[in-house]
Amino acid sequence: MNRRDFLKTAAVAGAGLAAPRLFAEALQAPPPAAGATVWVVQGKDIPAMLAKGMDLAGGWGAFVKKDARVTLKVNAAWAVEPQGGGNTHPDLIKAFCLAAFAAGAKSVTLPELPCAPAAQSFSMSGIEGALKGTGARLYKPEKASEFRTVAIPKGVDLKEASVPTDVLDCDCLVNMPVAKSHSGAKLTLSMKNWMGSDKNRGSWHRKNLHQCIVDYNTVIKPALVIIDATRIMLTGGPRGPGKMAFPEKLILGRDTVACDAVAAGLFGMKPFDIPHIRLAHEAGIGCGDLALIKVVDVSV
Amino acid sequence: MSLFRPPRRLFHLASAILAALLAMQLIPWEPAASLFPSLSPLLGLSGALAKRAFWPAALLGVPVFLSGFVHKRWFCFHLCPTGYCAEAAGKLNASAANRFAAWPRLGGWLALAILGSAALGSPLALGLDPLALFNGFFSAWRRPLEAGLPPLATGFLLVLLISLARPHLWCLRLCPLGSLQDTLHETGRRIRAFRTAGEEAPKAERRLFLGLAAGGLAGLFLPRLAPRGNAVLRPPGAAPESQFKSLCARCGACLRACPYHIITPDLGEAGAAGLLAPRIQYGQGYCFEQCKACTEACPTGAIRHLTLPAKRQLALGTAVVEKHRCLAWQDGLYCMVCQEFCPYSAVSAVEQKGVNCPVVNADLCRGCGACQNDCPARPGRAITVRPTGQHVLPG
Numbered sequence A: 001m002n003r004r005d006f007l008k009t010a011a012v013a014g015a016g017l018a019a020p021r022l023f024a025e026a027l028q029a030p031p032p033a034a035g036a037t038v039w040v041v042q043g044k045d046i047p048a049m050l051a052k053g054m055d056l057a058g059g060w061g062a063f064v065k066k067d068a069r070v071t072l073k074v075n076a077a078w079a080v081e082p083q084g085g086g087n088t089h090p091d092l093i094k095a096f097c098l099a100a101f102a103a104g105a106k107s108v109t110l111p112e113l114p115c116a117p118a119a120q121s122f123s124m125s126g127i128e129g130a131l132k133g134t135g136a137r138l139y140k141p142e143k144a145s146e147f148r149t150v151a152i153p154k155g156v157d158l159k160e161a162s163v164p165t166d167v168l169d170c171d172c173l174v175n176m177p178v179a180k181s182h183s184g185a186k187l188t189l190s191m192k193n194w195m196g197s198d199k200n201r202g203s204w205h206r207k208n209l210h211q212c213i214v215d216y217n218t219v220i221k222p223a224l225v226i227i228d229a230t231r232i233m234l235t236g237g238p239r240g241p242g243k244m245a246f247p248e249k250l251i252l253g254r255d256t257v258a259c260d261a262v263a264a265g266l267f268g269m270k271p272f273d274i275p276h277i278r279l280a281h282e283a284g285i286g287c288g289d290l291a292l293i294k295v296v297d298v299s300v
Numbered sequence B: 001m002s003l004f005r006p007p008r009r010l011f012h013l014a015s016a017i018l019a020a021l022l023a024m025q026l027i028p029w030e031p032a033a034s035l036f037p038s039l040s041p042l043l044g045l046s047g048a049l050a051k052r053a054f055w056p057a058a059l060l061g062v063p064v065f066l067s068g069f070v071h072k073r074w075f076c077f078h079l080c081p082t083g084y085c086a087e088a089a090g091k092l093n094a095s096a097a098n099r100f101a102a103w104p105r106l107g108g109w110l111a112l113a114i115l116g117s118a119a120l121g122s123p124l125a126l127g128l129d130p131l132a133l134f135n136g137f138f139s140a141w142r143r144p145l146e147a148g149l150p151p152l153a154t155g156f157l158l159v160l161l162i163s164l165a166r167p168h169l170w171c172l173r174l175c176p177l178g179s180l181q182d183t184l185h186e187t188g189r190r191i192r193a194f195r196t197a198g199e200e201a202p203k204a205e206r207r208l209f210l211g212l213a214a215g216g217l218a219g220l221f222l223p224r225l226a227p228r229g230n231a232v233l234r235p236p237g238a239a240p241e242s243q244f245k246s247l248c249a250r251c252g253a254c255l256r257a258c259p260y261h262i263i264t265p266d267l268g269e270a271g272a273a274g275l276l277a278p279r280i281q282y283g284q285g286y287c288f289e290q291c292k293a294c295t296e297a298c299p300t301g302a303i304r305h306l307t308l309p310a311k312r313q314l315a316l317g318t319a320v321v322e323k324h325r326c327l328a329w330q331d332g333l334y335c336m337v338c339q340e341f342c343p344y345s346a347v348s349a350v351e352q353k354g355v356n357c358p359v360v361n362a363d364l365c366r367g368c369g370a371c372q373n374d375c376p377a378r379p380g381r382a383i384t385v386r387p388t389g390q391h392v393l394p395g
Helices: A003-016 A020-028 A046-057 A090-102 A118-124 A127-131 A190-197 A202-207 A209-217 A256-267 A275-282 B008-023 B030-038 B044-051 B056-070 B074-078 B081-091 B106-119 B130-139 B150-165 B169-174 B176-197 B206-225 B241-247 B253-257 B293-297 B308-312 B337-341 B370-374
Strands: A036-042 A069-074 A107-111 A137-139 A147-151 A160-164 A172-176 A178-182 A186-188 A224-233 A249-253 A293-299 B263-265 B278-280 B318-321 B347-352 B355-360 B383-386
Touching: A036 A046, A036 A256, A046 A090, A046 A224, A046 A249, A046 A293, A069 A090, A069 A190, A090 A107, A090 A127, A090 A172, A090 A224, A118 A127, A127 A137, A160 A190, A172 A190, A178 A256, A186 A190, A186 A256, A190 A209, A190 A256, A190 A275, A202 A209, A209 A275, A224 A256, A249 A256, A256 A275, A256 A293, B008 B030, B008 B074, B008 B081, B008 B130, B030 B056, B030 B130, B030 B253, B030 B293, B044 B056, B044 B106, B044 B241, B056 B074, B056 B176, B074 B176, B081 B130, B081 B150, B081 B169, B106 B169, B106 B176, B106 B206, B130 B150, B130 B176, B130 B253, B150 B169, B169 B176, B206 B241, B253 B263, B253 B293, B318 B355, B337 B347, B337 B355, B337 B370, B370 B383
Parallel strands: A036 A293, A069 A107, A069 A172, A107 A137, A172 A224, A178 A224
Antiparallel strands: A036 A249, A147 A160, A178 A186, A224 A249, B263 B278, B318 B383, B347 B355
């Protein structure tokens, strides 16, 4: 980019910004690290919590347009029951799918590459049952035609990934992980959840797990992150059983790094103690610095 | 004497089709796989005899056994699917019919040997039972087809070839189940004759005892002569290794029942006596903690029925970490996939230079292979299940 192009871009960007002071700040730091907003909704009624969180995040209309193809990346990796905290809570997934259809979605698709056998993971997690009758489709992509290889130009260790086409070809991509401890990655939050969307995820461990998590997140960018922290596995993750805690929270945001940084606090950890949060912050994927994140706490 | 005189052929065809459907396990009820083979007294009853145990399906052989006294080869002509196929093959070569008359009745000796050796605990040649052969053929065509599977189908194909070259030879001279029925019918005839006409009292033939005794001794000693192989992992609930090899009829029901395709026929790893007996090999999947399908399928009791809690308390072997291959131990990488995938929390972490490294707790390890299956180390997994013998874990 030469100086003239830069000035042009800056002028266009500047026109869109109301406050000149903000404009000056935006020039100093790359946009994602400039801060982020994370909404934390506490309560016991999961559908009501989701509804409140979506209101705060800008309303369903901001994410799901009429006839949109919505793809939801949940965590349905393990053949364990909902209370174990190994998978995203089925009630949350159901509430999301119903509301997405109500908001005008044409389809809600949930591609997932589970760790345990798919049939049992989907049924024991309660997710298959919760989705019955909603019209949403949970499935394990298996055929070659259900994947596309995606180049990761900014990837340090991960140069390409084999991603389900539904993750790539959708109008609205939402990441809905469950927060839990993880034996290899320390915690698994939103960024790590994408491992269930790479057919060759085994190779991540051979390269450098934390860097590969970050690399994947440079190309796959969800419109919204909703972290299930209704119950969290403090130890024994990702499969469990482990020691449980019950924060009864949903963490929503557009910035995946910021959401993970806030969620790390539920485990008594500092964001940058998790290598992939630190690396993602440094790579400018989002803001992992709690001092720069605006956390909006509400209860329902 | 036939019970179903006019539609005999049709009835026989229908049971052959049903047997094939059951053998292919297209009927979604796990115990169905063992129903048809259990009809053979040589499989169910002699299995129960050898194991000194009892299970309901083994009783299916009782009516077949008893029918042998009354109706000559009723089972062969109405229910036996191998009999149906052998008969059909023989019809293709009608000119060669009855060219076997000079053959000795090997099947009779075989049946006696099977029963005698079963009574002593290690049945001999169960794999020659016609229902085991039939099941083996249909079990072998599992998708994706693996190199080890077709040998399981060869026994049945051989029967068809024999029947084509020498019609009726298999059924009338070689088949142990057919000849057993001949023996039973002969005995029944004598009993009836004794009762009605006061003929000479039926005395047990010397031949019978000789056969039983010789078979029993052969069952005890023959397997010991076979070259020894290495220890292998067996399906959950497998009988002790020495008995397993002889008790298994090579019907393939367990490997067909396994949804994760980890059971394959052994091609000699465990020695000649264990040829084609099922073994577990991890690579495509692991022994899923919510599954006990193979334990439902076995007609001979070589694999005993297990409840899910019992299966989950059983170790098939024990996982061992090979540190020199391990991404965490050797290369200092964040991995712990073995701990992540372990359904029994048997892998724990110790820290080495700030990175978690795996250690197996042998008291918790079930040898299910989840760790081995997903270990990302290449080439060669850094955690593998060793065949340390099946054992029930404490607690």
